[in-house]
């Protein structure tokens with residue numbers, strides 16, 4: 001679904017590269033979490049995949065009919081006076097959807113009873129579940145998320161990952177997520193893509209736990 005070939009990237013367009021010799025294949029139905037230390041280039045890689053920027057060298061091919069995107073919470077404005085229902089309607093207009101069933105859209109992430117709520121009154125977990133419901137409008141075959149559980153309490157994290165797990169295993173939705181929650185990455189991903197020193201390595205959750213966690217520090221649930 002995503003094929004990245006010999007990608008190099010720096011914000012200056014010159015060496016040293018932030019991302020170097022990146023080769024990654026995300027097959028249909030996979031759930032891949034991108035992990036690595038702060039500043040290693042995880043979000044940069046997502047922005048390249050989303051075509052917000054171009055690689056310095058190399059190519060990214062995407063074979064998806066529609067991509068759903070859940071941005072980092074800090075990149076969204078939860079103070080804007082708009083209800084959950086209005087968020088769904090306005091996104092439907094952007095997608096040129098003719099009829100919108102707000103209740104059924106929100107029910108995918110268990111948010112139907114918050115439809116009339118102002119987004120500023122939602123908890124971190126509810127807000128994130130609203131963004132996931134919005135990203136699923138128009139039936140994407142690829143869902144990209146940037147830190148889906150950052151700033152979300154543990155019980156809401158469980159709800160978010162239950163939704164993502166269900167979408168991936170039952171509906172075969174391909175998921176690519178930048179992940180700081182290493183417990184969730186190891187528990188729910190089919191594979192992890194670990195970035196360190198500009199280079200990426202695809203590994204199984206077990207391999208990541210065995211090889212990297214001991215070197216990179218403690219395990220956060």
Ligand SMILES: Nc1ncnc2c1ncn2[C@@H]1O[C@H](COP(=O)(O)OP(=O)(O)OP(=O)(O)O)[C@@H](O)[C@H]1O
Nearest residue numbers: 011018036037038039040041042043044045178180
């Ligand atoms: N627009 C930009 N212009 C120049 N440098 C940038 C830009 N955006 C990010 N960077 C730098 O690129 C590096 C990688 O940033 P990026 O956000 O991709 O890292 P990350 O792995 O997602 O980090 P974190 O885990 O902290 O979110 C950082 O040193 C950051 O300061």
